[in-house]
Amino acid sequence: MAGRGYLGEFEHIVLLAVLRLDDQAYGVTVRGEIEARTKREVSIGAIYATLDRLEAKGYVQSRAGDPTPERGGRSKRFFRVTAQGVSAVNRTHGALRSLTEGLNLLGSRS
Amino acid sequence: MRPTIPSLRPPPLAAWLVELFASADKAESILGDLHEESSDICSKSGVVAARRWYWRQSVKTIFHLFGAAFCSAPWSLSTIVLMGFFTHWFTATVPERVIIAILRAQRPYSNLHYEFYVRLINYGIPTAYVVTSMLVGCVVAVLAKGREVVATLTLIVVRSVPFLWLLVFAYEQNADRGPIFVGAFHFFVFRYTLEMIGILLAGVLVRILRSVSSRHATIS
Numbered sequence: 001m002a003g004r005g006y007l008g009e010f011e012h013i014v015l016l017a018v019l020r021l022d023d024q025a026y027g028v029t030v031r032g033e034i035e036a037r038t039k040r041e042v043s044i045g046a047i048y049a050t051l052d053r054l055e056a057k058g059y060v061q062s063r064a065g066d067p068t069p070e071r072g073g074r075s076k077r078f079f080r081v082t083a084q085g086v087s088a089v090n091r092t093h094g095a096l097r098s099l100t101e102g103l104n105l106l107g108s109r110s
Numbered sequence: 111m112r113p114t115i116p117s118l119r120p121p122p123l124a125a126w127l128v129e130l131f132a133s134a135d136k137a138e139s140i141l142g143d144l145h146e147e148s149s150d151i152c153s154k155s156g157v158v159a160a161r162r163w164y165w166r167q168s169v170k171t172i173f174h175l176f177g178a179a180f181c182s183a184p185w186s187l188s189t190i191v192l193m194g195f196f197t198h199w200f201t202a203t204v205p206e207r208v209i210i211a212i213l214r215a216q217r218p219y220s221n222l223h224y225e226f227y228v229r230l231i232n233y234g235i236p237t238a239y240v241v242t243s244m245l246v247g248c249v250v251a252v253l254a255k256g257r258e259v260v261a262t263l264t265l266i267v268v269r270s271v272p273f274l275w276l277l278v279f280a281y282e283q284n285a286d287r288g289p290i291f292v293g294a295f296h297f298f299v300f301r302y303t304l305e306m307i308g309i310l311l312a313g314v315l316v317r318i319l320r321s322v323s324s325r326h327a328t329i330s
Binding site for chain 2: 026027028036044046048049051052056062064067068071072074075076077098099
């Protein structure tokens with residue numbers, strides 16, 4: 001079912017952030033990208049919980065980087081969106097586009 | 111003279127708590143990220159702000175890790191916790207009953223013997239509660255591989271529901287709250303606290319032992 005499902009709101013945001021960062025996507029950069037673009041404060045834990053879920057669904061893949069001194073000798077975990085992940089983004093975008101078609105969202109509605 | 115850049119040593123307790131809830135590889139990347147970002151905050155806003163940020167992020171991360179651990183295997187974790195709940199429910203008072211049965215069977219025959227009896231009641235029974243709870247906690251933690259602390263904390267929450275309900279019920283049913291009631295009330299709260307400490311301690315111990323053994327396996 002994971003192959004045909006739609007993305008949740010935060011999954012969608014995280015997946016797009018990973019796509020934007022290309023091969024530089026790890027916890028700190030993903031968090032920074034989301035905060036810079038959505039003006040929404042997110043925790044490292046929320047990012048990792050979502051990325052783990054996306055990895056379990058096969059939408060992202062992770063690999064360990066080398067340990068660095070600025071990280072206290074700990075290694076990074078880099079993420080990359082899979083073809084399945086790109087399909088999920090397209091599917092979700094398609095559904096949203098279809099639902100918003102013909103709606104005047106900019107018009108005032110009180 | 112060059113200005114000195116403040117350096118941050120991550121709060122050890124916060125880092126340790128994150129390690130308790132995350133798997134070894136996940137903890138490595140999460141703690142690395144926390145270190146990297148807090149060092150950046152430290153150079154911009156100082157050590158106090160960086161420490162505060164580290165703690166806030168650690169607490170939020172623990173909540174997310176707790177939720178994620180439960181959501182990733184809800185059925186197996188629920189089964190383990192329920193098994194632990196019923197095991198604890200039926201075994202918690204067994205050591206106390208055994209100690210009381212021994213005391214009833216053997217009458218004290220000297221002052222020294224009497225002292226031993228008093229010690230057994232004062233220290234033996236509370237110790238028995240902790241040990242029994244630790245044994246149940248150990249079984250739950252061992253079965254919940256990788257989610258030791260999550261499982262034992264859930265067991266504590268589940269175990270607390272009937273206990274707190276009974277406590278409120280007893281309090282409301284007894285209009286005359288005399289010294290016997292107050293004494294029994296305090297005893298049950300004391301016993302409950304010991305049991306919960308025992309369960310949590312077991313979860314933390316199993317988690318630490320697993321982390322140490324997996325670290326040794328990685329090194330060798």
